[in-house]
Amino acid sequence: MKPEIILTAQGHAGTMATLQSEFTCHKFFEAPDKKTFLEKHAGVRGLATFGPLSVDGKLMDALPKLEIISNFGVGVDAINLDDARSRGIIVTNTPDVLNDCVADTALALVLMTLRKFPQSEAYLRAGHWLSRGPYPLTTSAGGKTLGILGLGRIGEVIAKRALACGMKIRYHNRSKKEVAFPYDPDAVTLARNCDVLMVVTPGGPQTQGLISEKVLDALGPEGYLVNVARGSVVDEPVLLRYLKEKRIAGAGLDVYADEPRVPPEFFGLDNAVLLPHVGSATVETRKAMGDLQIENLRRHFAGQPVLTRVV
Ligand code: DGY
Numbered sequence: 001m002k003p004e005i006i007l008t009a010q011g012h013a014g015t016m017a018t019l020q021s022e023f024t025c026h027k028f029f030e031a032p033d034k035k036t037f038l039e040k041h042a043g044v045r046g047l048a049t050f051g052p053l054s055v056d057g058k059l060m061d062a063l064p065k066l067e068i069i070s071n072f073g074v075g076v077d078a079i080n081l082d083d084a085r086s087r088g089i090i091v092t093n094t095p096d097v098l099n100d101c102v103a104d105t106a107l108a109l110v111l112m113t114l115r116k117f118p119q120s121e122a123y124l125r126a127g128h129w130l131s132r133g134p135y136p137l138t139t140s141a142g143g144k145t146l147g148i149l150g151l152g153r154i155g156e157v158i159a160k161r162a163l164a165c166g167m168k169i170r171y172h173n174r175s176k177k178e179v180a181f182p183y184d185p186d187a188v189t190l191a192r193n194c195d196v197l198m199v200v201t202p203g204g205p206q207t208q209g210l211i212s213e214k215v216l217d218a219l220g221p222e223g224y225l226v227n228v229a230r231g232s233v234v235d236e237p238v239l240l241r242y243l244k245e246k247r248i249a250g251a252g253l254d255v256y257a258d259e260p261r262v263p264p265e266f267f268g269l270d271n272a273v274l275l276p277h278v279g280s281a282t283v284e285t286r287k288a289m290g291d292l293q294i295e296n297l298r299r300h301f302a303g304q305p306v307l308t309r310v311v
Pocket of ligand 1: 074
């Protein structure tokens with residue numbers, strides 16, 4: 001008999017196909033009446049989570065036999081880890097396999113934001129090159145300081161790429177690391193000491209609104225913000241105002257507070273580059289993430305230790 005699991009959202013095709021071949025999958029996201037669905041599947045022992053659906057104690061209590069929550073993604077901010085811990089539920093994620101891909105996106109955002117590549121491409125497509133002449137000069141990445149807020153596994157891979165572009169690195173973490181880069185004691189100091197502030201922290205209550213007015217003031221009118229972490233880390237209305245009023249030079253964003261809803265005021269800003277949360281979105285990386293999510297489930301139901309346990 002295949003183990004039964006609940007899927008919180010639609011994953012990509014390959015992952016869905018493997019999940020459906022190895023497990024009996026119940027699709028929470030397709031259920032018109034969530035309460036009835038949970039009552040019907042109250043005996044399920046595994047949950048495969050995708051995306052921002054909040055998985056809290058209330059949902060866990062509706063599934064009293066739940067043993068494992070296997071998340072697709074490194075970020076587990078949608079899952080209440082304390083609630084899982086207190087109920088003895090294992091939580092797994094998909095770290096490392098996405099480091100290169102997210103770091104590529106982060107570096108692309110730095111380059112696109114400073115050099116305004118999307119805006120200059122739009123200029124060409126609109127025929128302005130011919131009618132108005134060359135696109136206005138932008139600013140170089142080389143020689144600038146990248147301040148990495150959250151020098152974890154992804155942050156370190158971003159640092160390598162930024163060094164290759166001739167950037168200097170500083171960082172802030174909750175605790176200092178054994179690395180050659182200068183350490184700043186808090187986000188405000190890091191923002192003051194860098195030209196481009198790169199947010200790579202985990203999401204969740206501990207980092208909620210960390211990028212505040214104070215941090216953006218410290219970044220200043222010549223400074224840029226790049227966020228590949230979670231929208232919740234940035235006070236989004238404040239960021240929007242600072243971009244409009246040119247109180248910072250620009251922002252490159254892959255993540256937003258209420259995805260996929262992005263405040264339309266962002267769309268008209270020439271000093272913002274906006275990506276639709278594509279940090280890890282390649283066929284290869286999404287397959288590797290799905291394989292790891294599935295392997296954790298497979299191992300758990302075979303009575304073996306999971307590979308990447310968070311709780
Ligand atoms: C993650 O792994 O948390 C990413 O945000 C998903 O793309």
